[in-house]
Amino acid sequence: MKHLRHLILNLACLSMLAPWQLNYAAATPANQNQLRIHTSLPKKSGDSLFSYTAEWRQNAGKLYHSTGMSFLDANKQDPETGASKIAKKLASAIKESMIQLDPNWRGINVDQTDEQAEFIISNKTGYALTSVVMRDYTNQSLGFDLMGKRFNTESVQIAIDLVLAADVEYLDKFSSQKPKTAGQGNIEIQIDEQKPVVIKTDGKTTREIESEITHQLAGSQLGDTTLVTSQIGKDTRNIKPFDGAEVQLLNAAAKTVQININDPSLGVLVKFKFKDPEATVSSESHTMVYLLAGLAILLAGFFWYRKKQL
Numbered sequence: 001m002k003h004l005r006h007l008i009l010n011l012a013c014l015s016m017l018a019p020w021q022l023n024y025a026a027a028t029p030a031n032q033n034q035l036r037i038h039t040s041l042p043k044k045s046g047d048s049l050f051s052y053t054a055e056w057r058q059n060a061g062k063l064y065h066s067t068g069m070s071f072l073d074a075n076k077q078d079p080e081t082g083a084s085k086i087a088k089k090l091a092s093a094i095k096e097s098m099i100q101l102d103p104n105w106r107g108i109n110v111d112q113t114d115e116q117a118e119f120i121i122s123n124k125t126g127y128a129l130t131s132v133v134m135r136d137y138t139n140q141s142l143g144f145d146l147m148g149k150r151f152n153t154e155s156v157q158i159a160i161d162l163v164l165a166a167d168v169e170y171l172d173k174f175s176s177q178k179p180k181t182a183g184q185g186n187i188e189i190q191i192d193e194q195k196p197v198v199i200k201t202d203g204k205t206t207r208e209i210e211s212e213i214t215h216q217l218a219g220s221q222l223g224d225t226t227l228v229t230s231q232i233g234k235d236t237r238n239i240k241p242f243d244g245a246e247v248q249l250l251n252a253a254a255k256t257v258q259i260n261i262n263d264p265s266l267g268v269l270v271k272f273k274f275k276d277p278e279a280t281v282s283s284e285s286h287t288m289v290y291l292l293a294g295l296a297i298l299l300a301g302f303f304w305y306r307k308k309q310l
Contacts, residue, residue, distance in 0.1 A: 027059055027125065027126045028059070028123060028125070028126060028127060028128040029125060030109075030122070030123065030124055030125040031122045031123065032123060032128065033122065033123045033128055033129035033274050034120055034121070034122040034123075034146060034147045035120070035121045035122075035129070035132055035144065035145075035146065035156075035272060036118055036119070036120045036121075036144065036145050036146070036147055037087075037090075037118060037119055037120075037121070037134065037142065037143070037144060038117060038118045038142065038143030038144070038145075038258075039083055039084075039086045039087040039090065039117050039118065039119075039140060039142065040083050040086075040117065040140045040141040040142070041074065041077050041079065041082045041083055041086070041140060042072045042073070042074045042077065042086070042138035042139060042140045043074055043138070043139040043140065043262065043264075044073075044074055044137070044138050044139045044264050045073065045074050045075050046073055046075075047071040047072070047073050048071065048072055048073070048137045048138040048139070048165075048169075049069060049070075049071060049135070049136075049137045049138070049168055049169075049267075050069065050070050050071075050072055050090060050093075050134075050135070050136050050137070050138055050140075051067070051068070051069040051070075051134075051135040052067070052068060052069075052090070052093075052094060052132070052133060052134050052135065053065055053066070053067040053131075053132070053133045053239075054066055054094070054108055054121060054129065054131070054132045054133075055129070055130045055131045055132075056107040056108055056123060056127045056128060056129050056130060057107075057127065057128050057130055057276060058105065058107060058126065058127055059126050059127075063130065064101060064105050064106075064107060066094070066097040066098045066100075066101065067097060067239070068093040068094050068096060068097030069093060070089050070090055070093045072086060072089075072138045072140070074138075083117035084114060084115055084116055084117045086117070086140070087112050087116060087117050087118055087119050088112055088114060088119075090119060091110045091111075091112035091119040094110045094119075094121070095110050106124075107123060107124050107126075107127030107128075108121055108122065108123055108124065108127065108129065109121075109122050109123075109124060118143075120147070128274070128276065128277075129274045130273070130274055130276045131228045131271065131272060131273050131274060132271075132272045132274075133228055133269060133270070133271045133272070134269070134270045134271075135168075135240060135267065135268075135269045136261070136267060136268055136269075136270070137165050137168060137169070137267035139261045139262060139263070139264060139266075140261075141258065141259070141260040142258070142259050142260075142268075142270065143256060143257070143258045143259075144158075144256070144257045144258075144270065144272070145255055145256045145257070146255070148255065149255070150253060150254065150255055151249070151252045151253075151254055151255075151257075152251045152252055152253045152254075154274075154275070155274070155275035156272055156273065156274050156275070157227055157248070157249065157250045157251075157252075157272070157273040158227075158248070158249040158250075158252055158257060158270070158271065158272055158273075159223065159226070159227035159228065159246045159247065159248045159249070159269075159270075159271040159273075160189070160210075160213070160246060160247040160248075160249075160259065160268060160269075160270055160271075161210075161226070161242075161243070161245075161246035161247070161268070161269040161270075161271065162187070162206040162209055162210055162246075162247075162266055162267075162268055162269075163206060163240055163243060163266070163267050163268070163269060164178075164179065164180070164182070164206060164265060164266065164267070165264065165265055165266060165267045166178045166179050166265070167240065168240060168267065179265060180205065181203050181204055181205050182201040182202070182203065182204050182205075182206070182209065182263055182265050182266050183201070183202075183203075183263055183264060183265035183266075184201065184202045184203075184263065185200075185201050185202075185261075185262040185263030185264070185265075185266070186198055186199060186200050186201055186262050186263065187199045187201060187209065187213070187259075187260070187261055187262070187263070187266070187268075188258075188259070188260040188262070189213065189217060189257070189258070189259050189260075190256075190257075190258040191217070191218075191252065191254045191256070191257060192254050192255055192256055196258075197213060197216045197217045199212045199213055199216070201263045201265075201266060206243060206245070206266070207243075207244070207245045210222055210245050210246060210247050211245075213247050214247055217247070217249075219249060219251065219252060219253070220247050220248065220249050221247075221248050221250070222245055222246075222247065222248075223245065223246050223247075223248040224244060224245060225242075226242040226246060226271070227246065227248055227250075227271050227273050228271040228272075228273050240269060246269075246271075257270075
């Protein structure tokens with residue numbers, strides 16, 4: 001009986017230690033998740049929005065996210081240095097958005113050098129990127145890559161969601177009717193060095209444009225549920241509700257994706273969903289706790305029953 005008591009005590013201790021042991025084992029090395037964003041000059045006059053949301057997980061535990069925004073004006077950019085300055089401004093906005101978080105919860109780094117028209121979002125040690133959403137209403141040409149890795153090899157899924165700029169620019173306050181279709185222009189999407197897919201936007205709904213893209217872009221599909229769930233937010237300029245359709249590249253065997261919008265009436269949300277194995281580890285840790293706790297209860301019951309029989 002004495003040995004049984006020790007066994008029960010050990011099981012109880014293990015049930016409390018199990019989550020800590022699994023969390024430690026699940027620690028993600030720094031720079032395992034990296035997303036590089038290539039910027040360019042905006043084409044829209046007046047202040048237009050560029051917004052982003054990044055989400056990350058701390059070990060096998062809690063999720064954190066930050067959302068930031070910048071406004072860009074094509075008329076205020078220097079053609080010689082403007083693209084790199086835009087990259088610097090956007091990178092700074094991402095850093096500033098994390099100030100509200102405890103320093104121990106800031107799980108991503110943002111790197112940008114002054115002369116480069118690009119910035120890199122990467123995870124810190126013990127954190128893992130779960131998703132990144134870029135929202136651009138400036139009509140700039142954007143490029144995305146994983147620092148030489150392929151999206152499908154890294155299990156990173158992509159969605160391209162076209163939206164009306166009027167939905168975030170509050171044009172309904174200044175006109176009797178908010179437009180429900182695009183204006184005039186085109187959208188160009190290029191995967192690696194393949195021939196770009198070019199779609200005219202003239203007078204079409206965003207769903208019609210997205211449907212045309214999926215017909216021409218190999219490996220894409222029209223999704224009716226969003227790849228990345230929007231974070232809750234009161235400012236619709238930052239958090240755009242899902243409009244019911246998006247172009248999804250779930251297994252894109254590509255190293256680079258480039259998107260160029262040439263229609264002032266349109267914006268684009270580019271969504272990246274990273275694999276999240278630590279969510280599974282977190283679930284397993286809870287399962288282990290329940291199993292060990294249940295076994296301890298059963299043994300305690302058996303011990304009580306045997307004692308009563310004696």
